Amino acid sequence: MSLLEKYLAGIxxxxxxxxxxxxxxxSAFVTGYDGxxxxxxxxxxxLRVEDAPADAVDARALLRVESFxxxxxxxxxxxxxxxxxxxx
Amino acid sequence: xxxDEPPDExxxxxxxxxxxxxxxxxxxxYGGPAASTIPIALFIVWAIVQSGLFRIGxxxxxxxGMLLALIVGMFFAKGDWKTYANTIFDGMTQRVxxxxxxxxxxxxxxxxxxxxxxxxxxxxxxxxxxxxxxxxFPAITFVLAALLAxxxxxxxxxxxxxxxxxxxxxxxxxxxxxxxxxxxLSGAVFGDNLAPVSDTTIVSAxxxxxxxxxxxxxxxxxxxxxxxxxxxxxxxxxxxxxxxDIAASGAVLGDEAEPLGLIHLxxxxxxxxxxxxxxxxxxxxxxxxxxxxIANVAFGLAAVSDMILFRAPDSVALADSLSWLPFLTxxxxxxxxxxxxxxxxxxxxxxxxxxVLTLLIVAGARIMIRGGGFExxxxxxxxxxxxxxxxAETTMVLGTASVNAMITINTAAEIxxxxxxxxxxxxxxINGYRRxxxxxxxxxxxxxxxxxxxxxxxxxxxxxGLVGSEEFGWFTRELLVxxxxxxxxxxxxxxxxxVFLVSALTGFGLEYVSDRESEEVAxx
Numbered sequence: 380m381s382l383l384e385k386y387l388a389g390i391x392x393x394x395x396x397x398x399x400x401x402x403x404x405x406s407a408f409v410t411g412y413d414g415x416x417x418x419x420x421x422x423x424x425x426l427r428v429e430d431a432p433a434d435a436v437d438a439r440a441l442l443r444v445e446s447f448x449x450x451x452x453x454x455x456x457x458x459x460x461x462x463x464x465x466x467x
Numbered sequence: 468x469x470x471d472e473p474p475d476e477x478x479x480x481x482x483x484x485x486x487x488x489x490x491x492x493x494x495x496x497y498g499g500p501a502a503s504t505i506p507i508a509l510f511i512v513w514a515i516v517q518s519g520l521f522r523i524g525x526x527x528x529x530x531x532g533m534l535l536a537l538i539v540g541m542f543f544a545k546g547d548w549k550t551y552a553n554t555i556f557d558g559m560t561q562r563v564x565x566x567x568x569x570x571x572x573x574x575x576x577x578x579x580x581x582x583x584x585x586x587x588x589x590x591x592x593x594x595x596x597x598x599x600x601x602x603x604f605p606a607i608t609f610v611l612a613a614l615l616a617x618x619x620x621x622x623x624x625x626x627x628x629x630x631x632x633x634x635x636x637x638x639x640x641x642x643x644x645x646x647x648x649x650x651x652l653s654g655a656v657f658g659d660n661l662a663p664v665s666d667t668t669i670v671s672a673x674x675x676x677x678x679x680x681x682x683x684x685x686x687x688x689x690x691x692x693x694x695x696x697x698x699x700x701x702x703x704x705x706x707x708x709x710x711x712d713i714a715a716s717g718a719v720l721g722d723e724a725e726p727l728g729l730i731h732l733x734x735x736x737x738x739x740x741x742x743x744x745x746x747x748x749x750x751x752x753x754x755x756x757x758x759x760x761i762a763n764v765a766f767g768l769a770a771v772s773d774m775i776l777f778r779a780p781d782s783v784a785l786a787d788s789l790s791w792l793p794f795l796t797x798x799x800x801x802x803x804x805x806x807x808x809x810x811x812x813x814x815x816x817x818x819x820x821x822x823v824l825t826l827l828i829v830a831g832a833r834i835m836i837r838g839g840g841f842e843x844x845x846x847x848x849x850x851x852x853x854x855x856x857x858x859a860e861t862t863m864v865l866g867t868a869s870v871n872a873m874i875t876i877n878t879a880a881e882i883x884x885x886x887x888x889x890x891x892x893x894x895x896x897i898n899g900y901r902r903x904x905x906x907x908x909x910x911x912x913x914x915x916x917x918x919x920x921x922x923x924x925x926x927x928x929x930x931x932g933l934v935g936s937e938e939f940g941w942f943t944r945e946l947l948v949x950x951x952x953x954x955x956x957x958x959x960x961x962x963x964x965x966v967f968l969v970s971a972l973t974g975f976g977l978e979y980v981s982d983r984e985s986e987e988v989a990x991x
Contacts, residue, residue: 467886
């Protein structure tokens with residue numbers, strides 16, 4: 380990222396329900412459970428990550444989006460690997 | 468680092484340990500998990516009483532409060548108190564505290580070195596050369612104070628320097644005293660928020676797992692919107708509000724002007740540039756210190772002895788024979804002058820009380836985590852208050868602002884609220900930079916508004932010193948600005964808070980973890 384891009388990043392109004400495309404790989408925290416299914420909540424968008432391991436919650440992971448419903452702001456994703464931890 | 472582990476692994480290990488610690492309630496308390504909040508809760512009460520009610524802005528006093536709070540909390544722990552005591556050790560040895568401490572020590576040395584190099588006198592020269600009128604004076608003062616605060620990273624230091632110099636100078640040219648004091652505080656807010664060497668900036672980045680340079684770059688967009696509006700505010704208010712009636716005239720600023728002091732804009736530039744380029748903050752600030760020290764000596768702004776000086780007792784023969792060295796002098800043996808001095812020494816030493824306080828607060832926070840209190844509060848917030856991303860961000864803004872409005876010493880307030888900002892934000896995948904920005908902007912803003920705020924108190928204390936001083940014989944008690952009057956005029960503070968409230972409600976500047984990754988925390 381260039382110096383200028385670092386200053387300009389994030390300027391604008393961001394949606395509370397970001398959309399993803401199937402096949403897209405994203406880095407995100409696994410944030411909790413919906414029933415028994417681990418989920419990654421990004422803003423108010425919810426990705427179900429069925430195969431996330433038991434200790435995945437509150438840690439950052441690389442996820443591959445498998446399907447995404449634009450109307451519902453929900454989708455499913457595959458857990459690829461753990462990439463980071465919570466700040467606390 | 469002393470151990471052989473690569474720093475990244477050390478961080479990973481520590482974070483994994485923190486996760487394990489959160490997992491189970493390892494300390495049982497009489498009264499349940501809620502009782503584990505006793506050390507932190509007592510400390511907050513102490514801080515409000517000491518600083519809010521008694522108006523004592525003494526960081527070492529807060530250290531005493533936190534120590535007593537840790538002792539009281541122990542009596543509520545069930546079973547062997549050894550676990551409680553060990554948790555204090557575990558809390559204090561966390562990397563999050565160590566990284567902030569290292570950055571503060573470096574920032575302190577840098578700030579004092581450019582101050583020794585007459586940077587303030589450079590700003591004075593600029594104001595004098597522009598020969599600003601009373602109407603324009605508050606607006607220009609805001610800009611210059613913001614510049615100083617961005618360089619030295621301490622809003623308190625800026626407030627002291629400007630209240631002692633620009634305040635009387637502004638009154639003489641017909642500026643309104645209350646507005647002028649508000650403008651000085653606004654400049655301090657700006658720098659506290661934006662400076663890479665500011666203690667609050669460092670805490671915000673470290674606690675949200677983000678690099679300091681990236682944090683500074685990403686917060687520019689909010690700061691500049693608020694600053695432009697504040698500048699316009701001071702222009703408009705300056706032309707409406709009347710100046711004080713002073714039976715004196717003359718140039719206060721002229722005597723203190725030193726154009727060469729502005730060379731330290733280059734020292735500050737070096738730090739900001741290298742930090743934003745992604746260099747470790749220790750490296751970035753070290754380069755700043757080197758440039759500043761060379762400039763000080765080369766341009767005659769400060770001698771080597773102003774930066775580091777051994778004051779040895781004259782009874783030591785070796786010291787006497789070596790006293791030709793530029794960093795060595797002899798003083799009467801047995802006098803209280805014996806010691807080490809200079810900007811490197813005072814800059815680092817100035818942070819000692821805050822460092823001890825930070826270690827104790829993170830220890831108290833660790834007890835709250837192991838006792839289950841942290842989780843209980845977090846669950847309440849996530850289940851009842853922060854139920855969607857807009858509400859989560861609004862909670863983060865209002866939570867940070869209210870804790871800082873209550874506690875005088877804003878760095879302490881920031882450290883106490885930081886874990887909640889991290890966790891609530893992570894649960895919505897809000898980017899680390901965004902979290903750090905919400906945390907720091909509202910910490911900086913609210914630390915300079917209310918009458919019990921640390922920034923307002925140090926400014927008022929300095930102002931009292933002007934009454935009846937030799938230099939400003941005309942400065943009477945009537946010219947003092949009552950701390951309770953200034954709050955509506957800290958425009959940049961209010962606007963920064965407003966910008967973040969609007970940002971939280973509208974999604975302006977919002978970034979998600981999936982949008983981009985903040986650079987690794989090993990960069991501090």
